[in-house]
Amino acid sequence: MTLSLLSPAQDGLEGAIAAIEERLAALGLALRDRDERAVEAQAHELHRALAAAVQRFSHAARQPGGVSPQLRHRLMAASGQVAAQRESLARATAALDRAIDVLMPSPLPAAAYAAHGGLARPPRAEHLGA
Numbered sequence: 001m002t003l004s005l006l007s008p009a010q011d012g013l014e015g016a017i018a019a020i021e022e023r024l025a026a027l028g029l030a031l032r033d034r035d036e037r038a039v040e041a042q043a044h045e046l047h048r049a050l051a052a053a054v055q056r057f058s059h060a061a062r063q064p065g066g067v068s069p070q071l072r073h074r075l076m077a078a079s080g081q082v083a084a085q086r087e088s089l090a091r092a093t094a095a096l097d098r099a100i101d102v103l104m105p106s107p108l109p110a111a112a113y114a115a116h117g118g119l120a121r122p123p124r125a126e127h128l129g130a
């Protein structure tokens with residue numbers, strides 16, 4: 001049995017941050033391995049861990065002593081990792097969208113100007129009787 005030098009509240013915050021860090025690492029591995037099911041599961045677990053941490057930190061911030069600087073620093077670092085993964089996924093999604101557009105161009109013509117000067121728009125499905 002190990003004794004914690006943290007107060008019970010700080011110990012709970014430590015556990016919340018550790019859960020976020022574990023989920024971030026697991027999500028990173030799932031993304032690296034391109035394992036769709038694991039990515040989905042780890043993203044869900046990360047969301048749960050983040051929600052639990054927000055609740056614990058909100059409660060701790062209102063208590064005497066608040067949140068230790070070390071735990072704040074770890075939470076900020078974890079937040080930075082979440083932002084970096086989000087940005088990386090956004091870039092990958094944009095690259096994939098561009099590749100799909102090149103490989104499978106839209107069958108509809110791009111919007112152009114009509115003879116009367118307004119935008120000529122391709123007919124919509126509801127106007128075609130579809």
